[in-house]
Amino acid sequence: MKLKALHLMLTLVFAVSVVLAGCSGGTGGSQGNSGTQTSGNTNSSSNSNTSTNTNTPAPEKPKEKVKITFWHVWSDKDSGPINERVAAFNEMQDEIIVEALGNQDATKQLTAISGGNPPDIALTYWNNIGPWADAGAVLSLEEFIARDNYDLAQYVPAALERMVVNGEHYALPLSMSMASTLMYNKKAFADAGITAPPETLEQMFEYAKQLTKRDGSNITQIGFIPDYPWIDNVFWPVIFGGSWVDENGKLTANQPANVASIAYQRKFYEEFGDDQIAKFRSGMGQRGTPQDPLLTGQLAMMIGWEYNFAEERADDGPIGIAPFPYPEANPELKGGGMVSPRAVFIPAKAKNADAAWEFMKYLLGVDSQVEFAIASKTIPSVLPALDDERLTKNEAMKTMWDFYERAKSENLQGFPNSTYINEYLQALSEETEKALKGTISAQEAMDNVVKKIQPLADEANK
Amino acid sequence: MAHSKLNTNMAGIRKRERKALLTGLLFTSPWILGFLIFQAYPILMSMYYSLTEYNLFSPPEWVGLKNYAKLFVDEKFYLSLYNTIFIVVFGLIPHLIFALTMALLLNTNVKGQALYRTIYFLPTLVPAVAGSLLWMWLLNAQYGVINQILGYLGLYQPNWLVDADWTKPAIVLMGFWGTGTTTVMYLAALQDVPKVYYEAASIDGANLWRKFWHITMPAISPVTLFLLIMGLIDGFQYFTQGFIFAEASQSIGGPENSLLFYAIYLYQVAFSFLNMGHASAMAWMLFVFVLALTLLIFKTSAKWVYYGGEK
Numbered sequence: 071m072k073l074k075a076l077h078l079m080l081t082l083v084f085a086v087s088v089v090l091a092g093c094s095g096g097t098g099g100s101q102g103n104s105g106t107q108t109s110g111n112t113n114s115s116s117n118s119n120t121s122t123n124t125n126t127p128a129p130e131k132p133k134e135k136v137k138i139t140f141w142h143v144w145s146d147k148d149s150g151p152i153n154e155r156v157a158a159f160n161e162m163q164d165e166i167i168v169e170a171l172g173n174q175d176a177t178k179q180l181t182a183i184s185g186g187n188p189p190d191i192a193l194t195y196w197n198n199i200g201p202w203a204d205a206g207a208v209l210s211l212e213e214f215i216a217r218d219n220y221d222l223a224q225y226v227p228a229a230l231e232r233m234v235v236n237g238e239h240y241a242l243p244l245s246m247s248m249a250s251t252l253m254y255n256k257k258a259f260a261d262a263g264i265t266a267p268p269e270t271l272e273q274m275f276e277y278a279k280q281l282t283k284r285d286g287s288n289i290t291q292i293g294f295i296p297d298y299p300w301i302d303n304v305f306w307p308v309i310f311g312g313s314w315v316d317e318n319g320k321l322t323a324n325q326p327a328n329v330a331s332i333a334y335q336r337k338f339y340e341e342f343g344d345d346q347i348a349k350f351r352s353g354m355g356q357r358g359t360p361q362d363p364l365l366t367g368q369l370a371m372m373i374g375w376e377y378n379f380a381e382e383r384a385d386d387g388p389i390g391i392a393p394f395p396y397p398e399a400n401p402e403l404k405g406g407g408m409v410s411p412r413a414v415f416i417p418a419k420a421k422n423a424d425a426a427w428e429f430m431k432y433l434l435g436v437d438s439q440v441e442f443a444i445a446s447k448t449i450p451s452v453l454p455a456l457d458d459e460r461l462t463k464n465e466a467m468k469t470m471w472d473f474y475e476r477a478k479s480e481n482l483q484g485f486p487n488s489t490y491i492n493e494y495l496q497a498l499s500e501e502t503e504k505a506l507k508g509t510i511s512a513q514e515a516m517d518n519v520v521k522k523i524q525p526l527a528d529e530a531n532k
Numbered sequence: 533m534a535h536s537k538l539n540t541n542m543a544g545i546r547k548r549e550r551k552a553l554l555t556g557l558l559f560t561s562p563w564i565l566g567f568l569i570f571q572a573y574p575i576l577m578s579m580y581y582s583l584t585e586y587n588l589f590s591p592p593e594w595v596g597l598k599n600y601a602k603l604f605v606d607e608k609f610y611l612s613l614y615n616t617i618f619i620v621v622f623g624l625i626p627h628l629i630f631a632l633t634m635a636l637l638l639n640t641n642v643k644g645q646a647l648y649r650t651i652y653f654l655p656t657l658v659p660a661v662a663g664s665l666l667w668m669w670l671l672n673a674q675y676g677v678i679n680q681i682l683g684y685l686g687l688y689q690p691n692w693l694v695d696a697d698w699t700k701p702a703i704v705l706m707g708f709w710g711t712g713t714t715t716v717m718y719l720a721a722l723q724d725v726p727k728v729y730y731e732a733a734s735i736d737g738a739n740l741w742r743k744f745w746h747i748t749m750p751a752i753s754p755v756t757l758f759l760l761i762m763g764l765i766d767g768f769q770y771f772t773q774g775f776i777f778a779e780a781s782q783s784i785g786g787p788e789n790s791l792l793f794y795a796i797y798l799y800q801v802a803f804s805f806l807n808m809g810h811a812s813a814m815a816w817m818l819f820v821f822v823l824a825l826t827l828l829i830f831k832t833s834a835k836w837v838y839y840g841g842e843k
Contacts, residue, residue, distance in 0.1 A: 177803065184588035201806050205589035301783070348694040353674025418589075492804050503788055507696075
């Protein structure tokens with residue numbers, strides 16, 4: 071009888087201990103939270119320096135390698151170029167070993183960072199930096215930059231500005247995506263008797279009419295769709311010289327230039343018909359396949375990014391490229407376009423921030439970015455690389471040459487990074503869509519956006 | 533003597549009962565612990581978070597009922613609620629009627645009955661994502677089969693997935709395809725209806741419609757109640773199909789936010805805007821809606837649900 075009681079006691083103790091273990095797991099989470107608070111104080115590099123020193127038995131092994139993890143977004147298929155960079159860094163020095171891990175999209179990074187177990191360094195899309203930095207998840211790089219006298223002037227300004235949140239650099243750009251190009255189907259142009267790509271937006275609208283064919287009321291070929299491949303709420307205002315926020319934190323999305331950029335897009339819908347465009351569009355081939363509408367000529371012109379038609383836009387290929395047209399009344403806006411860089415950052419709770427910074431400096435250096443650009447056919451985010459002969463004299467990179475040249479334009483812009491960036495972009499998309507469909511006017515749409523988002527901006531600027 | 537013996541007996545029973553209870557608890561402990569740790573705790577925490585501003589990284593900041601107050605002035609909150617109620621009303625009820633019709637047909641004594649039943653259940657086995665992608669082909673405005681058929685019939689061909697007025701009807705249409713489970717449950721209920729009722733009705737001279745309305749419907753009403761409530765709960769959490777359809781238009785809410793269902797908006801607030809407090813408040817509002825509607829249905833059910841011939 072007593073033995074049974076003992077058994078029971080033991081099992082009970084076991085059960086209770088399991089419960090407690092569960093609880094401690096729970097509190098572990100909240101400890102992680104309080105860790106964020108303290109990490110704000112331990113941000114200084116000297117602190118993390120001493121901690122690594124005390125951890126490693128200095129006298130025996132003076133050159134114990136620091137292992138850091140680097141997360142990026144590329145899948146196995148596309149991670150060749152970044153892996154080359156990591157391997158080169160690991161070979162070049164013998165203090166730090168970088169382990170790269172791909173396929174880490176925003177959600178995964180977010181989970182790891184909020185769970186208190188982040189990588190030492192990570193690559194993500196630039197628009198995550200604002201909200202993450204505001205939430206205290208990203209280490210400000212200002213101290214590293216000041217300590218090393220790190221030269222920020224070498225970066226393409228439009229790419230670097232995307233990394234700034236509340237006046238501080240929270241990340242640095244590794245290569246950049248750029249939309250400042252018009253891509254067109256050469257045959258469609260020839261068939262319509264058009265000999266040169268349009269220079270101004272007004273010309274483009276006229277050409278688009280000439281390039282549009284109908285069978286009865288149904289469109290069979292269309293000159294241009296302003297919201298193809300998507301509603302771009304950054305590209306169009308940039309082309310018209312618009313902006314989104316002024317120095318005083320007042321939102322400017324409803325200023326004339328921004329409104330004009332939406333009204334211009336609406337003109338295409340008025341000209342070709344809302345339903346007709348919608349219907350024709352749903353029958354267009356899929357982007358990036360042999361049925362791509364620009365390749366088949368279903369679509370004659372589109373906004374071009376550097377990764378579109380990398381081969382087809384060769385001199386003897388079916389796709390032509392030209393600088394994207396500018397508003398006739400504003401020739402000073404020539405060469406304008408949108409830049410969206412990839413951001414490399416150090417999470418606030420990274421264990422080896424110093425080593426991560428060393429790797430970051432290497433990765434974003436001119437040589438490294440040139441090599442990366444060659445391997446991945448991308449645009450480097452540092453100005454010296456844009457003139458590097460390994461790129462500009464490299465025949466294999468010929469279809470990128472125009473892009474390297476245009477990347478130097480002073481009229482490149484991007485969307486300001488902020489804590490409310492995703493809400494702002496979302497509101498812009500929603501209201502722009504209404505204006506494109508003609509439900510409301512362009513001015514009303516942008517007024518709505520400002521009305522909705524200004525309170526968020528005020529809160530962020532407090 | 534007798535008294536004390538009784539007493540020890542009682543103690544023995546009590547001990548045995550207690551032991552049985554403890555053993556029982558021990559054996560169910562994996563589930564109980566799982567429930568406490570992975571469900572009860574997060575549910576309570578979300579209640580707490582709903583009263584805070586919380587972005588996952590920094591510690592939650594108490595704001596009282598601000599998140600709830602914000603919901604009532606948020607037009608997207610109402611829009612998402614409207615979209616969801618649209619799916620619940622125009623999706624659930626037609627789907628129930630359709631499933632019942634199918635069940636009635638599959639319940640008739642025809643050759644190859646088992647084969648038909650299998651065939652009509654098959655689409656339910658297709659995963660929601662695969663099914664949605666398939667339907668996007670069928671619903672394509674230019675080349676889709678559905679519009680081609682409508683064209684032959686000389687009917688209006690909507691821009692199903694692009695036109696904000698037609699995206700929700702498109703989803704309702706697709707929903708008919710996945711009513712297999714509902715059909716099977718109705719089928720089971722139909723086979724439980726005692727044959728004697730029909731015989732008696734036939735003797736009284738009732739026609740088919742009368743038999744259906746006065747015998748079949750009341751007899752299967754408990755199943756209808758169950759399906760209605762489950763469908764309501766499912767409908768309010770509608771996510772996958774809307775998410776996939778919206779992706780085609782490159783934005784999370786679909787054309788003009790016509791596919792911004794409550795759960796999708798909640799996802800956006802939580803993971804795109806990182807407003808966990810706001811999102812938790814939305815989750816609790818959803819709970820309140822579903823609870824209120826369920827109670828309402830239960831209340832009215834006294835009038836139309838029959839258990840074994842009695843209300």
